[in-house]
Amino acid sequence: MITIHLQDIVLDAFEKVTIDVGSDHGIHCRNAAELIKIAARYDGRIYFANGDNLADAGSLMGVLTLEAYKGTILDVYFEYKIDEQIHAELQRAVNTDY
Numbered sequence: 001m002i003t004i005h006l007q008d009i010v011l012d013a014f015e016k017v018t019i020d021v022g023s024d025h026g027i028h029c030r031n032a033a034e035l036i037k038i039a040a041r042y043d044g045r046i047y048f049a050n051g052d053n054l055a056d057a058g059s060l061m062g063v064l065t066l067e068a069y070k071g072t073i074l075d076v077y078f079e080y081k082i083d084e085q086i087h088a089e090l091q092r093a094v095n096t097d098y
Helices: 029-039 060-064 084-093
Strands: 015-020 046-050 053-056 073-078
Touching (some): 015 084, 029 084, 053 060
Antiparallel strands (some): 015 073, 046 073
C-alpha cells in the first residue's frame, strides 16, 4: 500500500474546507464507503488530509488509513470550486454512527 504525503502533491489550485469527525467510532468502513460514494458525484478530484497524510476520496483503503477518530478535523481539498452540498453531505457522513 502506498501512502501519499501532502508534500508529494501540489494542492495550491485546490479549494480547502474542513470536516469534523463526530462519529463515536471515527471513520470506519461504512463511513469511508459513504464518503467515497458522496465524493464520486463531484466533477473533479477530492482529497482528504489528516496532518501530512493524504487520501484520494476514491480510495477506501486510503480513507481508512487516515486514522480519523472522533474529534479529528480533516481537511477536504476540492479540485475546482467547493460544492457546498457535497461538503455538507461529507460532514454528515462522518457524524453518522452506523
